[in-house]
Amino acid sequence: MLTWMDSLKGRSLMRLTSFSDEEMLDLINLAAQLKARRAAGVRGDLLARKNIALIFEKSSTRTRNSSIIAARDEGGGAEYLTRPDIHFGKKESVKDTARVLGRIYDGILFRGFSQQTCEDLARYSGVPVWNGLTDDYHPTQIFADFLTIKETFGSLKGCTLAYVGDGRNNVANSLMMGCAKCGIRYICCTPKELIPDAKILAEADEVARKNGVDIRVFNDPKEGVRGANVLYTDVWVSMGEEDKAAERIKMLRPYQINMELMRATGNLDGKLMFLHCLPAFHDFNTEVTKDCGALEVTDEVFESKYSKVFDEAENRMHTIKALFVSSLCDRKNV
Numbered sequence: 001m002l003t004w005m006d007s008l009k010g011r012s013l014m015r016l017t018s019f020s021d022e023e024m025l026d027l028i029n030l031a032a033q034l035k036a037r038r039a040a041g042v043r044g045d046l047l048a049r050k051n052i053a054l055i056f057e058k059s060s061t062r063t064r065n066s067s068i069i070a071a072r073d074e075g076g077g078a079e080y081l082t083r084p085d086i087h088f089g090k091k092e093s094v095k096d097t098a099r100v101l102g103r104i105y106d107g108i109l110f111r112g113f114s115q116q117t118c119e120d121l122a123r124y125s126g127v128p129v130w131n132g133l134t135d136d137y138h139p140t141q142i143f144a145d146f147l148t149i150k151e152t153f154g155s156l157k158g159c160t161l162a163y164v165g166d167g168r169n170n171v172a173n174s175l176m177m178g179c180a181k182c183g184i185r186y187i188c189c190t191p192k193e194l195i196p197d198a199k200i201l202a203e204a205d206e207v208a209r210k211n212g213v214d215i216r217v218f219n220d221p222k223e224g225v226r227g228a229n230v231l232y233t234d235v236w237v238s239m240g241e242e243d244k245a246a247e248r249i250k251m252l253r254p255y256q257i258n259m260e261l262m263r264a265t266g267n268l269d270g271k272l273m274f275l276h277c278l279p280a281f282h283d284f285n286t287e288v289t290k291d292c293g294a295l296e297v298t299d300e301v302f303e304s305k306y307s308k309v310f311d312e313a314e315n316r317m318h319t320i321k322a323l324f325v326s327s328l329c330d331r332k333n334v
């Protein structure tokens with residue numbers, strides 16, 4: 001028997017502050033239940049007759065596929081819509097598109113550039129809208145990260161997470177607030193040019209204090225990671241910032257997660273894991289990273305026993321499923 005709070009029914013997720021601390025923890029708990037249920041071979045019908053629109057302006061492997069399979073596993077459907085597929089923002093305003101899709105679909109997951117677009121979709125569609133990544137936030141990622149930490153360490157409280165890299169990107173912003181909400185110490189190791197936005201930091205700091213933890217920013221990664229249990233990084237160049245690649249690579253080289261940095265935690269023989277939202281530049285060249293070798297993480301760390309990145313990637317599906325279920329499913333029918 002699945003149990004969850006029903007307060008998220010009909011609600012949107014714009015960023016992690018959309019949910020209370022308790023609701024966030026409850027959603028992670030529901031994801032763990034759904035994961036166990038799937039492992040036991042149960043394909044349910046919690047999302048039967050529910051249709052979800054996936055509006056994607058940026059590329060995606062995990063978020064897109066997790067959403068499709070999450071819906072399908074529970075008897076629902078998801079339709080993948082990119083900008084060239086629909087009139088969105090070209091021949092038709094976001095407001096009108098929202099009102100049309102809201103009449104047809106039960107929910108909308110949006111991945112794109114502007115946070116405002118996501119908020120406008122929620123405002124005008126009349127159905128739950130979930131932020132699947134914008135330039136500012138990536139809230140659904142954090143549910144998967146924390147489910148992975150919980151599975152590995154047994155609990156979230158008492159952990160110290162050190163994020164090393166671009167301290168003001170979408171993942172870092174959401175991770176900082178997620179840690180604050182769930183009672184995890186958040187350490188941000190980043191160059192002074194990339195420190196978190198003051199307003200976003202202050203907002204998270206207030207929540208962290210209420211939950212008895214602190215947030216700290218270090219320019220020296222070796223000093224910052226001391227005592228950390230989770231080392232987390234993300235790409236140095238986020239989608240939409242490709243023109244900054246050369247500058248970022250130069251700036252962030254000292255922030256690469258390698259074995260030396262893992263050792264600097266002092267926890268190599270204790271409680272330690274490596275997380276990355278993926279995709280990761282650990283061992284190959286691309287158009288963006290020609291001849292640069294490994295960037296934000298070495299292959300040695302990525303492939304090590306500390307690395308839980310594929311559990312984390314799988315958990316995107318279970319947590320997105322929990323999000324869809326808690327927003328769309330009537331608990332009375334379970």
Ligand code: CP
Nearest residue numbers: 060061062063277278
């Ligand atoms: N972590 C993540 O959001 O991956 P995708 O870009 O593949 O969706």
Ligand code: NVA
Nearest residue numbers: 169234238239277278
């Ligand atoms: N910060 C990255 C996250 C990718 C999942 C980006 O926006 O490209």
